[in-house]
Amino acid sequence: MSRWIVLAVPVDGVAEASRDARTVVELEGSPEEATAALIQTVNTYEHSIRKVRRRGIFKCSDRSYFLRLRGRIATYGFLIQLAELVHDSDASTVPQPFT
Numbered sequence: 001m002s003r004w005i006v007l008a009v010p011v012d013g014v015a016e017a018s019r020d021a022r023t024v025v026e027l028e029g030s031p032e033e034a035t036a037a038l039i040q041t042v043n044t045y046e047h048s049i050r051k052v053r054r055r056g057i058f059k060c061s062d063r064s065y066f067l068r069l070r071g072r073i074a075t076y077g078f079l080i081q082l083a084e085l086v087h088d089s090d091a092s093t094v095p096q097p098f099t
Helices: 031-044
Strands: 002-012 022-029 054-061 064-070 075-084
Touching (some): 002 064, 022 031, 031 054, 031 075
Antiparallel strands (some): 002 022, 002 075, 064 075
C-alpha cells in the first residue's frame, strides 16, 4: 500500500496570508482509493469560503484538477492535486531510491 496526500494549492483570489498549500487528505491505500479521495475533495473542498454559490471543476490530468469557487463576493481558484509518497528518509523499511 502506498501513502498519498491530496493537496489544495490556492492560485487565485485568496489573501496572501492564506496562500500556503494545505494537505486536505492523507491516506494509505491503493491508487484507486487515492483517486476516490481526490474526486471527493474536488467535489467538497470549500477552503474558508462561507457560502459557495458555484463550483467549476477543470481536469488537468488524472491526478490534478483546477477548482474554481464563486462565493458571495469573489471568485477563488485552487489546484487540487494527488501526490504519492516516493521517498521517506524516516521509513523503517529498506528505502528505495527516488527515480
